[in-house]
Amino acid sequence: MFHFDRIQQKIFVIMGILILILSGILIFREYNYRGRLSADLSGTSPQIWENPGIVPSNKPAEEQPGKQVRSGETERQIIKVYITGKVKNPGVITMYEGDRVDDAIKLAGGALPDADLSRINLAMKVQDEDMYYVPGIGEEIPDEILLPGSQQSAGSKVNINKADQAQLETLPGIGPAKAQKIIEYREKHGGFKTIEEIMNVSGIGEKTYEALKDQIDIR
Template sequence: MLDIWRKYGVIGIVIIAVGSFILLQIFPKKEEETSFIVDQQDNVFAQNETEMTVEAEEPLILLVDIKGAIKHPGLYKINEGDRIQDVIDLAGGLKDDADENQVNLAQRLQDEMVIYIPTIGEEIEHIQPNISSTTTQSAQDGKVAINHATAEEIQTLNGIGPKKAETIIAYREENGPFHTIEDLLNVSGIGEKTVENIRDQISVP
């Protein structure tokens, strides 16, 4: 009888030893898998923090002057890409007698820009709305300030008709001001020959 108990005891020890060996083989792998998952999560968090930092970059600040039939005329700081409607809101909105039909509320704002809001029935033949001070300076030099000129002014350039003038303005309002004369090549219908013909007639403030 004693031999039988000894035999079972040896078998039990063997079973415990084998079981312990198997458990040691399983749990380290799980720890390695868990560590790998944690490392992946850390990488994702670090990438998200980098993207958030890039998105948090402050936009360029511009200064514009709004006048006329506006509740609080004056100088306002706005962000690059803002439109005339945005600065009107900052200035308290339009007065009751303002003629907003003469103003392009969707036009993008530019640094040093002057926005004039006329009143209903006001004659503005000698007032150019949405014009910046640099436009006046360029006009005195005999050149057309391509970033601020009206369609009529742009049509005074060699080879530029009404359709091309409107295309230039549409591109300017959608993409912002031109930084170089060569940027005009990005406008549909404007080629190198056209740019060379008007190079001496325009300015890019």
């Protein structure tokens, strides 16, 4: 038989108590962990991916890299215009219907340093097959050359198939309402075939025609 003195007996008792305490702590932690894990799993619904191996992105389509989003786009007719004068690369350029004179100048490489842009209307819409001239500072422009957006020069005529509303309003007897009717008529009928056809426009009779016939053409 083993005999232990009082000190040894106390040591064994203390060690036993410590072992019991540590065992209780470990059991409590294990029980608590299992309880929390069970609660988490019960409140979570699994995510199903139809294509395994591809993680779905939370970003909307328009924010995903490499994806192009097309919205609000409309098809526009391609046209060709001739731009010359004080531009870096004069010549025939391809544009879209509805583009402006300012766009044409940029496509021609930009204006030269001695160009006088104050004499032309940069906001004017370009027309298919038209010529646009960018004048120089102090340059005298021949009568046959019409600057973009300027009033008609003496001896020049208004092309009623291509003129915008402002140009049409320079004609005698043509105000905003009649100018708009001329534009609507040519769009509906594919343009004027003769200058006399302008009398088919509502509000334009023989008297008005006689006053403007020498100032219009259909080129």
